[in-house]
Amino acid sequence: MKPTRRLTAAALAGVAAVALLAGCSKFAEPFKDAPRSGHDNGSPADLIRMPDGFSNAATKCDHGNRVYIAYHGDEKYAAIAVVPADPTCAGGQR
Template sequence: MRLTRTRAALAAIALLAALSLTGCDWGDNKTSEPFKDASRSHVNNGSPMDVVRGSDGFSNVGTKCDHGNRLYVAYHGDSAYAAIAVVGQDPTCQ
């Protein structure tokens, strides 16, 4: 019984040491991440995105025009998911 408790304590210490050494940065924020994404073409639409911040518990939405098409991106905080929608040839994108 004592050997089992000792092994469990050593396993817990090893787990905590491994977690502390992994270098996880819990402060990551994908909304301010500087282009750690796939390579991009030479075309750059540098115009800012209009952002609609949802109430707590609801997704945020960003929208902008690109080559006459309206793009919508919905994201929820730092979650790993997002949704993208495109309105082709949106008349408000002139």
């Protein structure tokens, strides 16, 4: 193999390695969420699990409002709906 071809092959391998490592770095990166004052791990969410191929949902009370979140596995998208002053959310509790 000519030196020019070796250099080109080595450069391409280096670029491919950097691209591969850069693509995997997302898994080690912390969430880029907006600043928050706290979180509510005290009360569990009610999960609604659907058959494969359909989105799952979770629901939880937040200050007297019921929040529904539909999600599909670990995908990047979700849908959110809120029921204000839901009577099933006792007294504005979380």
